[in-house]
Amino acid sequence: MKHRLRRWARGVAAASLLPLSVQPAAANEQPLPTFGGPGGGLISEQQELEIGQQVLRSLRRSAPQIRDPLTTDYVYTLMHRLLPSVPLRDRDLTVILIDSPNLNAFAVPGNVVGINGGLFLSSTSEQQFASVMAHELAHLSQRHFARRLEQQESAAPMALAGMIAGIVLSAVTKSDIGVAAIAGTQALSIQNMLQYSRAHEQEADRIGMQIMADAGLDPRGMPAMFEQMMEQNRLQGNYVPEYLSTHPLTQSRVADTWARVEQYPDNEIPDSLEYHLVRARMQAHYTVPPATAVGKFLELRQRPEGEHNPAIRYGLAVAYLADQQPEPAAKELKGLLSEHPGRITFQVTLAQALLKTGQPQEANALMQQALKRNPDNYPITDMLAQTELASGDANAAAAALKTLTRQFPEREQLWLRLAEAEGQARNIVGVHRARAEYEILMGDLQAARRQLLEAQDKVAPGSPVHQTVTERLHAVSNALSRQR
Incomplete structure (x- = not known):
């Protein structure tokens, strides 16, 4: 069976894959490589990379994505903070942000990590948010997917393409729908592949907490996040969040992570302001209609602590923009910038507001100045391109x-x-x-x-x-x- 699965893996990969790392012709071009390479176990690392590329293409074609540069930049910055502490030989990693308010995150072969926008809604601190990322990175580092495939060797053969389809569908729908959409007897095997074992979950918990500690984050964010998930699960009744369907969570596992975390110093590590700004941005994004988001943030803004909370004020500005009220958004953002000079998130969002008020030249000048202070910054350069187009x-x-x-x-x-x-x-x-x-x-x-x-x-x-x-x-x- 091992030989047959290897042939399937090579056949599927060779039929449809191009590597994500291929550089455009305008850059220093490397020829598109021929697939193959050394094996290793039932599924080699090269085959894992090929699977990852096919998953990425499927997600690009099928999944709604968060393309907001500010959100993307924050997630990648946090990922790069964690990566040096991850026991991975190859740290060339791709993160894909799925535009869904549901709680989910996943890791697939080829160093691909997927995160739903709903993770910002479900986590109340940066430590909790980072714990889910660290947990998924731990799954990658231990090649849990390939190890699950080894364990399934005695089961009915499963075509690699079907397995990939199950992963993709589970990322964009409820996992039971994703599995049901795959015809034949592969469905049960795919469901088993998507669901990590208790041992793998415990291993990812342990390694994930160590990753967090080594990265200067608080490992206590992991059991705190688990408790948050269990509470949400209780409130939602019969509906099980997709993340919990693929990452089984029990009270004993939560207790185990609280016990393990005691080995780490009890240092209170503050969240970055940027996490709370992006979280407010996502809260505004997922509150519909936008007028409802304006009302919610206005209510928070009027509380005693709201006046001095930049995340609440920023969320209100983003909600104003979504509700087609750029003037009050610009006023709020200018006030924030006077208190936080040079804050990229405020500058980029103000440029967006200026564009909506018909001031492309002012927006362009703001981005030109910001880029001088922050060369090659992704959100600034992205907004600069928008202001250049608007300016003609x-x-x-x-x-x-x-x-x-x-x-x-x-x-x-x-x-x-x-x-x-x-x-x-x-x-x-x-x-x-x-x-x-x-x-x-x-x-x-x-x-x-x-x-x-x-x-x-x-x-x-x-x-x-x-x-x-x-x-x-x-x-x-x-x-x-x-x-x-």
Whole structure:
């Protein structure tokens, strides 16, 4: 059975995968690699990476994502704080944020971690939020997914593609619906694969708490988060949050984590302000209609502690923006900036408000100044591109977006926005090249090839751009040949 599963893994991977780390033609290009490599156990690390890439493409095509740069930047910053303490050989990790208010997080082979926006709603502290991330990183470091596959060796064979589909569907729906959508006898096997064993959960708890302690965070956030989950589960009655369906949680496990955490010093570690700002942003995002969010934050703002709580005031500003009230949002944000000069989150959100009040030049000047103080900052550069487009300078917008695609070539929405900016700048070759990179990330190599052929046809033969496009086209064509 091991040999058969290896053949399935290689067959599925070779049929449809392109690596996320492939750089765009505008950067220092590396050829698209041929898959394969050394085995290792029932499922090798190389095969895990290939699975991860297919999961990412499926999520890009199927799952609603949080594309907000401020939220994304916070999560990646926290992840990079944790990563040095994670016992992973390969720390090239991808986080995907699912736009859902439900509590869920997951880790899949290939160093992919998924987090629902609802985790911000369910956690009341940064320590609790970080504990879930640390727990998922621990699962990755111990290769629990591959170990579960080893344990399932005596069960009915399970095609790797079906397993991936189950993971993807469980990430975007309730897990029972995700499993039921997969025909045949694979469903039970996939359900078993998605549900970690008690031993694996305890191991991830232990390693996750150590990761937190080594990263300068409070491991007590983990049992506190577990208690929060159990309380929410009790309040929700028969509905079991998806996270608890795949990460079984019992009172004894909570007690075990409280006992384990006693080995760590009882140091009170304060949350960062940024966590509470992003949490308020997510609270406003998931409260509908927006007028309800305005009312809730106004009520909090009017309490004695609300006047001096920047997260509450910021949440009110974000709610105003969602409710199409940019003027009071800008007023609130200017007040926050006077008390917190240079705070990137306030600056970027104020630029958003200025755009909505018809002041693109003022928004652009604000972002230009902010970028000088914070070179290459993702949220600032992203908002700068928006202000450049609103100001009528599509070339400058495209330049800003090119900077971002070099920094984050795996973020497909940046390539779409670059294509739009290049179109407004009348750079048709740039449009085709950006669209090609988007199609590669989405897994449509035929569409990518068509875009590159269009680009090749529109540049002078022998020019540097023609050579770059031709090399990229050759790499995509080779990948297509391997699919056949």
